[in-house]
Amino acid sequence: MWGQLCIFFGGAGLFVYVTRKLNPGSWDNWNNKYRVKDDLYLFPLAIQLFRHYVIQCLITKKFTLWYEYENLSLGKNSDSKIAVNYPRQIKDFKEFGEGAFVVESLTYRELYNEVLRMSFILHHDYGIAKGDVVTMFFMNKPLFIIIWLALWNLGATPTFINYNLTSNPLVHCIKVVESRIVLVDDECINTFNKTRSQLESELPHLSIRIIDETSTMAQLREPARQTYRESDKIRDSGVRYWDPAVLVYTSGTTGLPKSAVNSWRKLFMATHLFPRSMHMDSSSNIYTAMPLYHGTASILGVLPALLVGGTISIGHKFSLSSYWTQVKLCDSNTIQYVGEVCRYLVDSKETANEADCYGKIKLAYGNGLRPDIWMKLKKRFHIPVIGEFYSSSEAPFATTCYEYNGIGVGALRNNGYLLDKFLSLQYKLVRMDPEDETSIYRNPKTGLCEDPGVNEKAEMIMRILNPKSIKTTFPGYVNDDAATYSKIIRNVFKEGDAWVRSDDLMRKDELGCIYFVDRMGDTYRWKSENVSTTEVENQILEFVPEIQSCVIVGARVKNHEGRAGYLLVQTVNNNSENQAQREKILDDIYKVGQNHLPHFARPVFVVFENISFTDNHKISKKLFRDPVLPNGKNGNMKVYYLDNQTKGYRPLDGVTYAQIANGKIRL
Structure with missing residues (x-):
């Protein structure tokens, strides 16, 4: 290669x-x-x-990667170069503006010292050692990064978990990775406690540690506090490049979230190849308000920034009103996005300190930026370059698009001819069956697959370098070989080869630029998260006994990124209930969403619909795909939408849908 x-x-x-x-x-x-x-x-x-x-x-x-981080932290200018910025909000922003924030900064040397002090606490007080899998239930803050790096120092494996999860999904996520200990941000304690008794019952050997941020940070700032650096011999013992460096979670088609292995090999690429393709260097100061439990912010945000000697500036969570104020206060020259965030920014009225940032942002990068928003973002905020990428929690690598001259607007890859030829050895598009876009086409004469035509829908697949040892390239999912190997397709372009399916449809234009088309299978994307339809359906059926069958699909909403959850339900009485009874069912669906599903997976629309089964007793979801809002394809369907103001489902009509489309009503 x-x-x-x-x-x-x-x-x-x-x-x-x-x-x-x-x-x-x-x-x-x-x-x-x-x-x-x-x-x-x-x-x-x-x-x-x-x-x-x-x-x-x-x-x-x-x-x-501990060694590369350590070398930077002990190298030249480590006492003065800022590694991490954190604009901590201490007052009401509407009243105090910029004064509502205090920017906390750590130099590379300061961060390293605090990591070693945290390592001492984790090792001596909590008993964390080499080989332990440690779950982090944390919000965005410097302590997240400190604990993460301390775990690497100890040779432990950090697991980043969505702090919105509760009930069965949370229990499953901790159980599937065989985590010995879970570290809980004290700011997340109310959410975590909803499931704590269930965790203690089902996982009696799990150690639960609540991390008080204020007292912990005070300890880490004490110069006399003891430090701990694990010996290289212990840290490196038995480590292979395909072993997990970080575990994150992804929605899939089998119900509950799966824990995706992000190997040392993948993170090496993320910290070397990715920054170069995005023209990042030690002068880069990246602001991200994306959740650090997501690979977008952690693996393609924190790591590239720190390992090129730049600065990562982390927002606690995304705030439209104070976004540019935080960017200004952190003196950032790069911003990270997911597509929906860009729509919020572009569609909003001018916000505080926005104009102060004009011309100062050299690069906006992320994934999921719609073509119609792309140029608006550049023009409004005077940003010369958009860096779009495509990856997934479990994918072996990412594609990149560095657009500065109009070539590749809306693309997820716009490499030139030479790099295209080389990368085709690593990933390719493969033609789909014209009769079923979820199935890869095989030539009936050769049995092999084919390249797609220009702008033809195709699935992106990634090469397994050693088909006899799948996991050296694609470690897949933790303790779930069935899910891992279900993504492998063999004998694709020649006998004996093996590739990883992405489950995403793409197209390639005349210049070789690749564009995202849609997701396949039983997932859809909403609020920059992949939603497992099976997980939602299982929760609804478990907690709403009046429902006999249900199907959830993704519905396109005008001027919104991704697809919103569109739930079709058939009751045990075949939808013969009166209006009062239907409202009771709708209230129960609402409660299930609030208590058992993360916010992005809650059904946004609900309809009562008869659901038919195939001859093998399965529901054919193809019949329900691409629903039409506001009132169905025939215009007569009664649709209910999730009204966050009244905390329930209310009838959807044309006027209401127009308000949703123009942003007056937020979904």
Whole structure:
């Protein structure tokens, strides 16, 4: 692989040199079409990756990123270079404006010292040691990063969990990774306590530790406080590059969340290849208000910032009114987004300190940015570059789009010709069955799959480097081999090869730019989260006995990113209930959403509909896909929507839907 990469870029460099010397005009035209200059920018990275790969895999065998972080923390300027900013809100923003925040900053050396002090507490007070799986139920704050790095120091594996989870999903998430201990942010204690008795009953050996932020941070700032650094020999013992560095969770098609392995190999790519493709360096100051339990903010936010020697500025949570104030106070020059956040920013009236940030943001990067919002974001906030990426919690790597000149607007990849050829060795688009877009097409004569045509719907698949050892490339999901291997497809382009399915439909245009089309299967995306339809349906059926069958699909909502949950229910009385009885069922559905589902998975729309089964007693969800709002395809369906003001489901009509579309009513 590395030899192929060097041949690609070396040959390209020679060709470019000769072309520019002989015919400068021809070079300009050629470069605009094939973007070779952009590809050559990544050439030094090829050498770096190869050198690091050889040294790490064959000589030192130090796969953990702890050492790279430590070297930066003890290196030149570590006493003055800011590693982490945190705008802590201490007053009411409407009343005090900028004065509502105090920016807490840690230099690289300060952060490192606090990590070592936290390591002492975790090791000596909590008994955490090499090999332990530790669940973190935490909100965004510096303590999240401190504990994370301290666990790496100890050789433990951090597990980032959604702090909105309760009930069965929370129990499952802790159980499936065989976590020995869960560390709970005291700010999340009310949510956690809703499930605490269930956890203590079902997992009696689980140690639950509530971390008081105020007292803990006070201890970490004491210079005389004891520190602990684990020995390299213990930390490195038995570690392989495909072992988990971090565990995060993803919704799937089997019901409850799955814990996705993010290996040291994947994180190495995230901290070397990704920053280079996004033109990040030590001057980058990245502001993110995305939740750190998500790989977007942690793996592609915190790690790239810290391991290029830059600054990560973390918002406690997303706030539209104070967003630009926090960006200004942190002096950030880069912002991280998910698509829905950009829509909020673009559609809002000018907010406080917004104009102060014009021209100061060099890059906005993230995933899920709609094409119609893309250029509006750049224009309104004077941002020259959008960096869109595509990845998933379990995917072996990511694709990137660095758009600065109009090529690739709305794309998730816009690499040039040379890099495209090389990356096609790692991932490709594969043609789908024209009769069923959820099935990959195979040529009836050869039995092999085919490349799609230009702009044809296709699934992205990722190559398994060693088909005889799947998990060295795709570790998959923790303690769930069935789910892991269900994503593998074999004998795709030649006999014996193996690839990972993404379950996402894409298309490639004439220039080779790749665009997201839609998700496949039993998940949909809402509020930047993947929602498992099976999980929602199971919770509804378990707690609302009046419902006999139900189906939830994703519904497109005008001017909204993703798809909102659209629940179809059939009662035990075949929907013959009167209005008062239906309202009682709707109230019960609302309670299930509040008590047993994270906010993004709660049904936004509900309809009473007869649900038919196939001959093998399964519900054909294809019959219910792409529902039409506000009143169905025939215009006569009575739809109820989740009214957050009145805390229940209310009838949806054209006027109400128009208010939802223009943002007057927030879903």
